[in-house]
Amino acid sequence: xxxxxxxxxxxxTVWIRGGTYTGLWNLSVSGSLxxxxxxxxxxxxxxxxxxxxxxxxxxxxxGFVLTVNGSYVWIWGLEITKSQPNPDSxxxxxxxxxxxxxxxxxxxxxxxxxxxxxxxxxxxxxxxxFYGNVIYYNGRTPNAGPNYAYxxxxxxxxxxxxxxxxxxxxxxxxxxxTHSYTGTNGNLSNIRWYRNVTxxxxxxxxxxxxxxxxxxxxxxxxxxxxxxxxxDITDGVYDLGGHNAYGGAAGAIVTNNYFxxxxxxxxxxxxxxxxxxxxxxxxxxxxxxxxxxxxSTYSGNIDxxxxxxxxxxPFVQRNSYEPGYGFVVVFNWTNASSVNADLxxxxxxxxxxxxxxxxxxxxxxxxxxxxxxGMVAIPTTSTAIAxxxxxxxGRNTPSHTPQNGIHVWLVRKA
Numbered sequence: 050x051x052x053x054x055x056x057x058x059x060x061x062t063v064w065i066r067g068g069t070y071t072g073l074w075n076l077s078v079s080g081s082l083x084x085x086x087x088x089x090x091x092x093x094x095x096x097x098x099x100x101x102x103x104x105x106x107x108x109x110x111x112g113f114v115l116t117v118n119g120s121y122v123w124i125w126g127l128e129i130t131k132s133q134p135n136p137d138s139x140x141x142x143x144x145x146x147x148x149x150x151x152x153x154x155x156x157x158x159x160x161x162x163x164x165x166x167x168x169x170x171x172x173x174x175x176x177x178x179f180y181g182n183v184i185y186y187n188g189r190t191p192n193a194g195p196n197y198a199y200x201x202x203x204x205x206x207x208x209x210x211x212x213x214x215x216x217x218x219x220x221x222x223x224x225x226x227t228h229s230y231t232g233t234n235g236n237l238s239n240i241r242w243y244r245n246v247t248x249x250x251x252x253x254x255x256x257x258x259x260x261x262x263x264x265x266x267x268x269x270x271x272x273x274x275x276x277x278x279x280x281d282i283t284d285g286v287y288d289l290g291g292h293n294a295y296g297g298a299a300g301a302i303v304t305n306n307y308f309x310x311x312x313x314x315x316x317x318x319x320x321x322x323x324x325x326x327x328x329x330x331x332x333x334x335x336x337x338x339x340x341x342x343x344x345s346t347y348s349g350n351i352d353x354x355x356x357x358x359x360x361x362x363p364f365v366q367r368n369s370y371e372p373g374y375g376f377v378v379v380f381n382w383t384n385a386s387s388v389n390a391d392l393x394x395x396x397x398x399x400x401x402x403x404x405x406x407x408x409x410x411x412x413x414x415x416x417x418x419x420x421x422x423g424m425v426a427i428p429t430t431s432t433a434i435a436x437x438x439x440x441x442x443g444r445n446t447p448s449h450t451p452q453n454g455i456h457v458w459l460v461r462k463a
Contacts, residue, residue: 050074050075050076050077050078050095050119057078057093058078058080058093059080059081059083059090059091059092059093059121060080060083060090060091060092060093061093061094062093062094062096063093063094063095063096064096064097064098064099065095065096065097065098065103065127066098066101066103067097067098067101067102067103068101068102068103068104069104069106070103070104070105070106071106071107071108072107072108072110073107073110073112073113073114073116074105074114074115074116075116075118076095076115076116076117076118076119076122076124077118077119078093078119078122079093079119079120079121079122079150080092080093080119080120080121080122081121082121082152083121088121088152091121092121092122092123092152093119093121093122093123094122094123094125095122095123095124095125095127096123096125096126096127097125097126097127100126102128102411103126103127103128104127104128104129104130105127105128105129105130106130106131106132107130107131107133107142107163108131108132108133109133111136111142112142113142113143113144113145113146114129114130114131114142114143114144114145114163115127115129115144115145115146116146116147116148117145117146117147117148117150117153117155117174118147118148118149118150119150119153120150120151120152120153121151121152121153122150122153122154123153123154123155123156124145124153124154124155124156124158125154125156125157125158125370126156126157126158127158127159128158128159128160128161129144129145129158129159129160129161129163130144130159130160130161130162130163130438131144131162131163131164131189131438132162132438133438134438134439135439136164136189136190136439141164141165141190141197141198142163142164142165143163143165143166143167143168143169143187143198143202144160144161144163144165144166144167144168144187145158145160145167145168145169145170146169147169147170147171147173147174148173149173149174149175150173150174150175150177151175151176151208152175152176152177153174153177154177154178154179154180155168155178155179155180155182156178156180156181156182156370157180157181157182157368157370157371157374158182158183159182159183159410159411160182160183160184160185160187161183161184161185161186161187161435162186162187162189162437162438162439163187163188163189164187164188164189164190164198165187165188165190165198166187166188166198166199166200166201166202166223166228167184167185167187167188167199167200167201167218167221168182168184168200168201168202168203169202169203170201170202170203170204170211171202171203171204171205171236172204172205172206172207172236174211175205175207175208175209176208176209176210177211177212178211178212178213178214179201179211179212179213179214179216180212180213180214180215180216180369180370181214181215181216181368181370181371181374182216182217183216183217183407183410183459184200184201184216184217184218184219184221185200185217185218185219185220185221185408185410185435186220186221186222186435186437186438186447187199187200187221187222187223188200188221188222188223188441189222189437189438189439189441190441197222197223198221198222198223199221199223199224199225199226199227199228200218200219200221200223200225200226200227200247201213201216201218201226201227201228202225202228202230203227203228203229203240204229204230204231204236204237204240205236205237205238205239205240206236206237206238208239209239210238210239210240210241210269211239211240211241212241212243213227213240213241213242213243213245214242214243214244214245214369215243215244215245215366215368215369215376216245216246217245217246217376217407217457217459218245218246218247219246219247219248219249219407219408219457220248220249220408220437220447221249222441222444224257224258225257225258225259225260226247226248226249226257226258226259227242227245227247227259227260228258228260229260229261229262229263229267229270230260230262230263230291231263231264231265232263232264233263233264233265234264234265234296236263236265237261237262237263237265237266237267237268237270238267238268238269239268239269239270240261240267240269240270240271241269241270241271241272241273242259242271242272242273242275243271243273243274243275244273244274244275244276244366245275245276246275246276246277246278246376246378246407246455246457247259247275247276247277247278247286248277248278248279248450248455249279249280257277257278257279257280257284257285257286257311258285258286258287258288259272259275259277259286259287259288260288260291261288261289261290261291261298261301262288262289262290262291262292262295262296262297262298262316263291263295263296264295264296265295265296266296266297266298266299266318267290267291267296267297267298267299267301268298268299268300269300270289270298270300270301270302271301271302271303272287272289272301272302272303272304272306273302273303273304273305273306274304274305274306275306275307276306276307276309276362276364276378276380276455276457277306277307277308277309277311278309278310278311278380278450278454278455279309279310279311279312279331280310280311281310281311282310282311282312282330282331282332283311283312283331283332284310284311284312284331285311285312285314286308286311286312286313286331287306287308287311287312287313287314288313288314288316289301289303289313289314289315289316289319289322290314290315290316290317290318290319290343291316292314292316293316293317293318293335295316295318296318297316297317297318297319297320297343298316298319298320298322299319299320299321300320300321300322300323301319301321301322301323302322302323303322303323303324303325303327304323304324304325304326304327305325305326305327306327306328307327307328307361307362307380308327308328308329308330308331309328309330309331309361309380309455310330310331310356310454311330311331311332312331312332312333312334313329313331313332313333313334314333314334314335315333315334315335315336315341315343315344316335316343317335317342317343318343319343320343320345321343321344321345322341322343322344322345322346322347323344323345323346324341324344324346324347324350325346325347325348325349325350326349326350327350327351328350328351328352328353328361329350329351329352329353330352330353330355330356330357338350338352356382357380357382358382358383359382359383360379360380360381360382360383360385360388361379361380361382362377362378362379362380362388363377363378363379363388363389363390363427364377364378364379365377365390365391365392365394365395365460366378367394367395368395372462373395373396373397373400373402373461373462374395374459374460374461374462375392375394375395375459375460376407376457376458376459376460377390377392377404377427377457377458377460378455378456378457378458379429379455379456380454380455381429381452381453381454381455381456382453383453384452384453385429386428386429386430386452387426387427387428387429387430388426388427388429388456389424389425389426389427390424390425390427391423391424391425392420392424392425392460393422393423395460395462396420396460396462397420398420398421398422399419399420400419400420400462400463401417401418401419401420401462401463402417402418402419402420402460402461402462402463403416403417403461403463404416404417404425404427404458404459404460404461405458405459405461406431406433406449406456406457406458406459407457407458407459408433408434408435408449408450408457409431409433409434409435410435410459411435412433412435415427415428415431415458416428417463427456427458429452429456430452431449432448432449433449434447434448434449
């Protein structure tokens, strides 16, 4: 990952064979700025070979599993984890950390069971994208309780910002699946979230907050077409502006999201929020079904005072980087034993496929077959869930979301 003495350069792809690679990994080689949105000819890709399971594992060593120092580098399809079952109290390191890279991406990785955050992406990492990752069971450090490490902890102050797209973030041990927060004024600009799924694996802790707020004002925040699930209507799931203790969010765009069973908070210090096309089943704080004093546009939202009588979804999301990949998400309010999903945007007729429960991503598929076009009936009855490397003190052993809750499935061409 240092460039092999200059042998690796812009335009190259390094294929990583299946196996476990133990240690701390410093990705220091850089590509360059090529052409087009895909940086043709400039990027360097580190990618698992032919869908093999390539694992970066820090083992018993304390430190960041993967540190991204190189610019214009794509990390693709790797598993990033820590297998040590009983970390010491000071071992609180994230799966993915960084120095000062520009334009680097993390794509379709599995980031799990790390002692600190799954991803730590602060202001030193500019013009970044995080796409299609499955992020779970991070924050295992025993030293600071539930309000410590998260699925994603992020900040941004310069460049074009950070884009989080199509990630599935579930079951992390801290109270925040995503934590956009800073104690320093000006470090929360242009952080955007599109089509992500967030939920917890159990009800321990104080909430399932997606937080966007801190000292000073949050600017350029976008939260669009995300799927958020809590365990009851009082379980915090989305906090725009940082409660009422911080500087608020200015000009945030919050559109077309599904907040299923949870509390949404609009801080009183917010201003100019566009809040449109959202569905919400749960409590509201500092706004109501009909009024939002901090919103400049507040329309087209659908609110539920009791459990919806029809499912939300299924929603099918095609993976933009990898043909034959995608995910399906449904809020199964009706407790149906299966749901029909049109997979034609992901699969071609005649392709073999497998469908995997995102809560058990390395377990056996819940469905396999050959795609004949149109709808596929996906069962909602699976209760199998990945086994965590360890369960921190004060948190419950995880259990699968209930049949009438949220379900997320990975669709893979076989």
